[in-house]
Amino acid sequence: MGTRRTLTLWKRQVLVFFVFLGLSRVSTGSLHYSVEEETEIGSFVANLARDLGLGVVELSSREARVVSDDNKKHLHLNLMTGDMLLSERLDREELCDSIQPCVLPFQVVLENPLQFYQAELHVTDINDHSPTFLDKEISIKIPESATIGSTFLIENAQDLDIGSNSLHKYSISPNSHFYIKINDSGNGKIYPELVLDRALDHEEESELRLTLTALDGGSPPRSGTISIFIKVLDINDNAPEFAQSFYEVQVPEDMPIGSSIIAISAKDLDLGNYGIISYSFLHAPESIRKTFNINPTSGEVNLRSLLDFEVIQSYSVNIQATDGGGLSAKCTLSVKVLDINDNAPEVTISSIAKTIPENASETLVALFSVRDQDSGDNGRILCSVQDDLPFILKPTFKNFFTLLSEKALDRESRAEYNITITATDLGTPRLTTQHTITVQVSDVNDNAPAFTQTFYTLFVQENNSPALHIGTISATDSDSGSNARIIYSLLPAHDPQLALDSLISINADNGQLFALRALDYEALQTFEFRVGATDQGSPALSSQALVRVLVLDANDNAPFVLYPLQNASAPCTELLPRAAEPGYLVSKVVAVDSDSGQNSWLSFQLLKATEPGLFSVWAHNGEVRTSRLLSERDAPKHRLLLLVKDNGDPPRSASVTLHVLLVDGFSQPYLPLPEVVRDSVPDEDALTLYLVIALVSVSLLFLMSLLLFVGVRLCRRARAASLGGCSVPEGHFPGHLVDVSGAETLSQNYQYEVCLMGGTGTNEFKFLKPVIPSLQLHEASSNMQENENFRNSLGFNFQ
Ligand SMILES: *[C@@H]1O[C@H](CO)[C@@H](O)[C@H](O)[C@H]1NC(C)=O
Ligand SMILES: *[C@@H]1O[C@H](CO)[C@@H](O)[C@H](O)[C@H]1NC(C)=O
Ligand SMILES: *[C@@H]1O[C@H](CO)[C@@H](O)[C@H](O)[C@H]1NC(C)=O
Ligand SMILES: *[C@@H]1O[C@H](CO)[C@@H](O)[C@H](O)[C@H]1NC(C)=O
Numbered sequence: 001m002g003t004r005r006t007l008t009l010w011k012r013q014v015l016v017f018f019v020f021l022g023l024s025r026v027s028t029g030s031l032h033y034s035v036e037e038e039t040e041i042g043s044f045v046a047n048l049a050r051d052l053g054l055g056v057v058e059l060s061s062r063e064a065r066v067v068s069d070d071n072k073k074h075l076h077l078n079l080m081t082g083d084m085l086l087s088e089r090l091d092r093e094e095l096c097d098s099i100q101p102c103v104l105p106f107q108v109v110l111e112n113p114l115q116f117y118q119a120e121l122h123v124t125d126i127n128d129h130s131p132t133f134l135d136k137e138i139s140i141k142i143p144e145s146a147t148i149g150s151t152f153l154i155e156n157a158q159d160l161d162i163g164s165n166s167l168h169k170y171s172i173s174p175n176s177h178f179y180i181k182i183n184d185s186g187n188g189k190i191y192p193e194l195v196l197d198r199a200l201d202h203e204e205e206s207e208l209r210l211t212l213t214a215l216d217g218g219s220p221p222r223s224g225t226i227s228i229f230i231k232v233l234d235i236n237d238n239a240p241e242f243a244q245s246f247y248e249v250q251v252p253e254d255m256p257i258g259s260s261i262i263a264i265s266a267k268d269l270d271l272g273n274y275g276i277i278s279y280s281f282l283h284a285p286e287s288i289r290k291t292f293n294i295n296p297t298s299g300e301v302n303l304r305s306l307l308d309f310e311v312i313q314s315y316s317v318n319i320q321a322t323d324g325g326g327l328s329a330k331c332t333l334s335v336k337v338l339d340i341n342d343n344a345p346e347v348t349i350s351s352i353a354k355t356i357p358e359n360a361s362e363t364l365v366a367l368f369s370v371r372d373q374d375s376g377d378n379g380r381i382l383c384s385v386q387d388d389l390p391f392i393l394k395p396t397f398k399n400f401f402t403l404l405s406e407k408a409l410d411r412e413s414r415a416e417y418n419i420t421i422t423a424t425d426l427g428t429p430r431l432t433t434q435h436t437i438t439v440q441v442s443d444v445n446d447n448a449p450a451f452t453q454t455f456y457t458l459f460v461q462e463n464n465s466p467a468l469h470i471g472t473i474s475a476t477d478s479d480s481g482s483n484a485r486i487i488y489s490l491l492p493a494h495d496p497q498l499a500l501d502s503l504i505s506i507n508a509d510n511g512q513l514f515a516l517r518a519l520d521y522e523a524l525q526t527f528e529f530r531v532g533a534t535d536q537g538s539p540a541l542s543s544q545a546l547v548r549v550l551v552l553d554a555n556d557n558a559p560f561v562l563y564p565l566q567n568a569s570a571p572c573t574e575l576l577p578r579a580a581e582p583g584y585l586v587s588k589v590v591a592v593d594s595d596s597g598q599n600s601w602l603s604f605q606l607l608k609a610t611e612p613g614l615f616s617v618w619a620h621n622g623e624v625r626t627s628r629l630l631s632e633r634d635a636p637k638h639r640l641l642l643l644v645k646d647n648g649d650p651p652r653s654a655s656v657t658l659h660v661l662l663v664d665g666f667s668q669p670y671l672p673l674p675e676v677v678r679d680s681v682p683d684e685d686a687l688t689l690y691l692v693i694a695l696v697s698v699s700l701l702f703l704m705s706l707l708l709f710v711g712v713r714l715c716r717r718a719r720a721a722s723l724g725g726c727s728v729p730e731g732h733f734p735g736h737l738v739d740v741s742g743a744e745t746l747s748q749n750y751q752y753e754v755c756l757m758g759g760t761g762t763n764e765f766k767f768l769k770p771v772i773p774s775l776q777l778h779e780a781s782s783n784m785q786e787n788e789n790f791r792n793s794l795g796f797n798f799q
Helices: 002-016 048-052 056-061 092-096 286-291 674-680 682-720 743-748 777-783 787-791
Strands: 026-036 044-047 065-068 075-078 083-086 102-110 115-124 137-143 151-153 167-172 178-184 190-196 207-216 223-233 246-252 260-263 277-282 292-294 300-303 314-323 328-338 346-352 355-357 364-371 381-384 391-395 400-405 416-425 432-442 455-461 468-472 486-490 504-506 512-515 526-535 542-552 560-563 573-577 585-588 590-592 601-609 615-617 623-626 637-646 653-663
Touching: 026 044, 044 048, 048 056, 065 075, 065 346, 092 102, 092 115, 102 346, 167 178, 167 190, 178 207, 246 260, 277 292, 286 292, 286 314, 292 314, 346 416, 346 432, 364 381, 364 416, 364 432, 391 416, 455 468, 486 504, 560 653, 573 585, 585 653, 601 615, 615 637
Parallel strands: 026 115, 137 223, 246 328, 355 432, 455 542, 573 653
Antiparallel strands: 044 083, 065 102, 075 083, 102 115, 151 190, 167 207, 178 190, 207 223, 260 300, 277 314, 292 300, 314 328, 346 364, 364 400, 381 416, 391 400, 416 432, 468 512, 486 526, 504 512, 526 542, 560 590, 585 623, 601 637, 615 623, 637 653
């Protein structure tokens, strides 16, 4: 029954609703197959592989399936051979009833890409049903006065087969009174009529028993019989008469069982038994007897079972009124069933892609069909999905829709969609069906790893232990699975001099960086390298970041004394004239410290002297001067022990021994006789003083402006390079210290030398002159032969 419903329905829907045919990926042309009903399960119907022109391998790899409109599995596709076989016994009478031809539409659906073919299966009839009478016996009352040629309607037989297999003829058992006449109604049905051939006589024969045989036209023919019981009656004058010969009534399909739909009535003018009328259905097929009931005495017709517009839309039934004397009349009742919107739309998913790749646009997600068993507006369907999802519906053919993704999706923003297909009919009230399908978006490697920082700065204290973990870089990848698994690596350094592999190693899995060996600030203060993060997708994506390692200085170098040379074979001895004034410059200790910053700020201190109080050391420049006038009593030989200490924590120091020899007589360079000069030309001396003061002020001015200029330039550059130049934390520079930062720093700064000639009292003054910037103090130590010049040089370091 269901199928019959479907067929009538889809036909209607095609006409009413599915006028559009946006055929996308649907192969035009359809396949037609034919099979006899009642064929054995598993019988061969067709070879689909051959008919579709596809290989068997493709058929199975594309998961070919047979989908029927009514969602029943009539056919089975053997993917190994491509054969389409019957998966159930088809009963034409059940599938199509009297509809001819009996056609079962179905689709062949292929996946990847989704594609479908229209096909039809014709089910042909075989003579598998015999004609049957619904009653066992017909009883007819005939008055003896009946004239020859009178016809009496009798029950017809039913045969479910169609065409030539349907009912063909009737015959009656041999008798002397009646013969059978066939009334061909023209609609394919034939009705038997009993015709009186020889007059009856109640007194002679009051009862007759005949057998009626119905034969179909099959080969061989099948037959069914019924017995006819005839009662010959005395005379009855008047036959019953119906008020109308045709009654029509409209009944909504939801009418409850037992409801009265109409009352038919007939009149008979006879009195007594001949005037009593009984009502009955005439020639009523089983479907009518199951649905309606007639009260034999009142003529009221009521419902015996529920009506269903979707199955039968109208009934036509003959009603016979028979009086007690056997005379009868006939009328026709037409029952029109009215449609009620009692069926919600149905959504049948034929094929669904559970996952779709995120980079594919306009991908087929699902193929589904909708239907509504109601008719008219009650059967019109509107189909929709949520507006806010990137999916659209596209009608394909008949009542089929495809669900497509509208644009490429992004798994990183949404990995799962619940798409609700809503089918609503236009009846009153509206009925709605929803079907939700879940679609997963599969990942494509479309996101490169992203470092948490583009630039990492790591600080390492020098003299670190080897394999020290100095920092971790990390990157994230918003893809999933292996597309998000990140491998870290060191990229080849830009600077070919940098042996990166021996300095740094990286843990490929977690991005931890290790210093492979102890770093030395004095050798390498900073270095940069690039790191890469690569995901495991295909193709893999990668990104880079820059890592700068800054080595922090530790106070690991003691001050180194350049002058006086400590390892000289003969200790260096300073000569001091006994006539020297207090404050006479005896010598100057020159020392450097290869650390930087505070660690290289030096201070000088007199530890021990043969004659305490005679010499003093300037803490910040290492100048050794006399602190009083010398007397004859002072010993000629003096030994001074000085300490040079840096400002590190803890501080490191070096000691230096200075030998001083007091001498009496001095040649010109050593003894300029300041007393005499000063006494004889005091004005000149004053003039020299003024000159010196003027020169010093000019020089100072020049120095300050230069200092300002250089300072501004350097600080700008330093700020630009962020942590670059100002890397070493500098405290407040204490006044009593000398900054002799590490060799490299020194070379990059401007250095000026103030040279004071010979003794204090002399009048020669050299202008400040720039020292070649690349001069390194280590190298400078080799030029120590020029003692005289060097001992008086004072390094200023302008930062
Ligand atoms: C056949 O039957 C119909 C009603 O069933 C009747 O009207 C008609 O006269 C009949 N035809 C013959 C030839 O008897
Ligand atoms: C989607 O990504 C896969 C894998 O990266 C690639 O093979 C395919 O061609 C892409 N498809 C489109 C439509 O870009
Ligand atoms: C989809 O539906 C399932 C089951 O109802 C639910 O667990 C899931 O969270 C839903 N997903 C989204 C994205 O709404
Ligand atoms: C003294 O030491 C310095 C540096 O350590 C070295 O260059 C120089 O040759 C040494 N001089 C002598 C005489 O040993």
